[in-house]
Amino acid sequence: MxxxxxxxxxxxxxxxxxxxxxxxxxxxxxxxxxxxEDETQVVTIREACLRGGHVSQVEGVVTKNEISFKPRKQLIVTIADETGELNLRFMNYYGSQVRQLAEGVRVRARAELKHGFFGAEMVHPGYKVIIEGAPLPSELTPxxxxxxxxxxxxxxxxxxxxxxxxxxxxxxxxxxxxxxxxxxxxxxxxxxxxxxxxxDEGALADRSHPAWTRMKFDELLAQQLSLKRAQRARRAKGAPLLRAVGALSEAFLEILPFQLTGAQARVLKEIRADLRNPYPMQRLLQGDVGSGKTIVAALAAAQAIDSGYQAALMAPTEILADQHFRKIAGWLEPLGVKVAWLTGSLKKKAKIEATALVESGAAQLVIGTHALIQDSVNFAKLGLVIVDEQHRFGVGQRLTLRNKGSNGKTPHQLMMSATPIPRTLAMTYYADLEVSVIDELPPGRSPIVTRAIDQNRRDEVIERVHAAALEGRQVYWVCPLIEESEALQLQTATDTHATLAEALPDLQVGLVHGRMKAAEKQEVMDAFTANEVQVLVATTVIEVGVDVPNASLMVIEHAERFGLSQLHQLRGRVGRGSAASVCLLLYQSPLGGIAKQRLMTMRETTDGFEIARRDLEIRGPGEFLGARQSGEAMLRFADLENDGWLVDQAREVAQSLLENPHAANAAIVEAHLARWLGGKEDFLKV
Incomplete structure (x- = not known):
């Protein structure tokens, strides 16, 4: 360039x-x-008044300029032309504006004209001081x-x-x-x-004009080129050969009390094939809540261990990491596998012991949180990295764990997400990854009925909670905040816990939130798992990973404040046993348009992929991507809902340019990436 x-x-x-x-x-x-803004034409003040409620541009001479103090301090400037007069009202203004808009000055002002108590007015209009006869612009103003x-x-x-x-x-x-x-x-x-x-202003506004199409295509092409080039660069690196599906893998499958679903078997086959390659696997395993991703990840870890390497599983929270540890250690330790536990809350002695097991290679599988990526943690022979809820980790955090390989080998990486990613989004933002999808649920999962209920019926909901608990079922009650926020006026977890404990004196009501110490949280979760606690009041720390089959009722407080994917994740904590399950969405009326759409979607479907598609329509791609963007928007102009056809074309062109790497194509790729990404290419690569 x-x-x-x-x-x-x-x-x-x-x-x-x-x-x-x-x-x-x-x-x-x-x-x-x-x-x-269209500043290419001026209408008279009379015409603007007749069009009231529309944006107009008028021109007139200032006849009055005064600072009013009722009902609050404001600058009111009156302008007039041969057809009438109009007030320009400024609630916030500078002293220079008072001098600039002096009597006798000619002004062009543009805004929506309203008819107020004191007549026709524009509030905070855009304006220019001009001389009489000043020409109008010939172009729209950007x-x-x-x-x-x-x-x-x-x-x-x-x-x-x-x-x-x-x-x-x-x-x-x-x-x-x-x-x-x-x-x-x-x-x-x-x-x-x-x-x-x-x-054509319509084509300009909805970005369907050919000029916008060119910008969108160029932007998408730069992104596809960068991601695919990053994928090729990874494939040039050496990785451990994890070829063995041996005694451990076979014994593991034999002890499972259930058969893998067809989807689980399919994605396991894809992962096993990747692990046998001499270059690092970079695969995203996505599946709906409860689809059985953990068992697939554990079988991938077994292949690494069978091949003489270590595996590491990193989760974003201790509750989720602990769920994985208990489940996977329960499967693998009876088969002779040493599973280490490593989190930030471990006492110093326990942390030193766990780190020593990892460094010596005695621990074949390590499960934990961000503690896995600390400088003090060194692996003897790391072959596979598994990152759960990968969008919750920053680019740098995922990269640090991947860089803990040895002998110049880059470990294989399996990323998991329970937020299904729509096809267009996966093609666009994850073009450098292979994507495996578990698209069926295990048999025996009970359907979840979802209802939206006004907060005014809160007492009825508490009665329903009581009845469910008396039948031997357990209940989650989810709150969005830990402490009171006057601005949002949301019910807090601590207040709700106190209210429910008083309303349900014959039940044990527990409380868990993000500010509790890890040991305290675990104690409450253990009591809930053992049915010593019948009602668990919680913040969104229970969003992922919590698996209590006896819990069949969930109440989500102020559901209108949650995003769709978060509501779906929370709902997925029930319906894990054989009992019919219910999710009640308590909302505060009146509801806004987006909140109505979300609650309607939750009532209409439990399909995570359909929910993800609608979430993309409502909120755009940011929620699905998390820290992958590293603070910089990867797409500014293309809209994935409307421009999917352009994604396909940009992908094909990128593939063609990279697969035919003669000098001319290489120059095109370099020039295009330099123009569109400059030095911003690195954050796309992890």
Whole structure:
């Protein structure tokens, strides 16, 4: 890429622009408008009044300028033309504005016109002081995403200057542009920054205009090239050969009290094939809540141990890590496997002992939390890394564990997620990974009935909880906050615990939340598992991993405050036994539009993939990706719901460019990545 394209910005406003990720000229040029304002025409004040409720641009002379103190301090400027007069009202203003909008000054103002108590007015309009006869713009005015201290005027000036400095050469060859029916890069960018007055504003607003299509394709192509190139770079690394499916794996399958489902058997076959390769596996194992991912992960660990290597399983919370430890150690330790437990809450002596087992190789499987990635933890012969709920870990954390291999070998990596990822999202953000899907639940799982109930019926819900407990069933009651927040007015876990303990004196009511010490949390969870506690009041620490088959009723307090995938994860804590299970979503009315959509979705389906698809529609991709993005948006322009067809095309072009690595293609790849990603490529690679 020619140096001018990635030239650093001038010092003025540099730090403010950097906060928006604008560090080079090309960053500025690709900082495209989020919307436009039409300042190409002026209407009279009378016309604007007749159109009341619409955005209009008027022009007039200031006839009055006063600071009013009723009902609060504000600046009111009256302007007039030959057809009438209009108030411009500013609740927040600077002294310079008072002087700027002095009587006799000619002003153009643009905003929605409203009819207030004192007549026609515009509140906080955009305005310009002009001379009589000043020409109107011939293009729509761009409005850019901005930040503190960065006015639209500054952004427009910096972008215009950057557009004079960059190299405009097109990174895509003419033949490819013709084949894909793409407009050229420079005219597309210039049109988006300065759209002509006669443009189709609808196509501009919904980003279906050919200029937007070019930007989306370029962005998707850069992402696909980067991820696929990262995948190739990984495949160039050496990895342990985990070829043996031996005595341990066979004995493990024999002692299981159930048969693997068809989906479990299929994904296990895919993983076993990967582990036999001389390059590192990078596979995402996704499946709905309760689909049996843990058993597949344990069988993958058994293959590593059969092959003479260690395996490590890292989970984001101690509750989840403990669930894995108890379950997997219960399977493997009777077969002679030493399973070590390593978390931050271990006493010093226990931690030293566990670390020694890992370092000597005596521990064949290590299960724990972030403690696994501490510098003091060294593996004798690490062959397989399993990361559960991988989106909860940062890029650096996952990379640190993978770097604990030995003899220059990179361990194989299996990442698990109980948040099913829609196909388009997986293709786009996980193009560098192989994806395995467990798409069926084990037999015998009871269906979960979901109901949404207004908070006003809370007493009825408590009666239902009491009845379920008297029948021998257990209950989760989930609250979103630990301590009171006046702004949100949410019921707290501690208050709810006290209320339920008083309302249900014949039952044991437990409490677990994130601020308790690990040992305290574990003591409560053990009591709940043993049915010594019938009702467990909890925050979202029980969202994943908790497995108590006797729990068949869940109440989620202020369900309207949770995201869809979180509601689905929480609901998955019940329905694990044979009893019919119920999830009650307590909500505070009135409900907003998005909250209604979420609760309706939860009532209509228990299919995690359908829920994930709807969640993507409602909230966008961020929730599914977690720390993978490392703070930088990977897609700014393409919309996965509407632009799936472009994802497919960008993927094919990326594959073609990388599979035919002659000099011309290599130059195209380098130029395109430099333009679109610059130095931001690394965070895509983990």
């Amino acid at each position: 020619p140096p001018s394209t990635i030239k650093a910005l001038p010092k003025s406003n540099e730090s403010k622009l950097a906060k928006l990720g604008l560090r080079t000229d090309m960053d500025l040029v690709l900082h495209l408008p989020m919307r436009y 409005v850019y995403p901005s930040g503190v201290g960065l006015s639209q005027a500054i952004l427009r000036r910096e972008i215009a200057a950057a557009m004079k400095r960059i190299d405009w050469h097109d990174t895509l060859p003419l033949a490819l542009r013709a084949q894909m029916q793409l407009v050229d890069f420079e005219p597309a960018v210039r049109l988006l920054h300065y759209p002509p007055q006669e443009i």
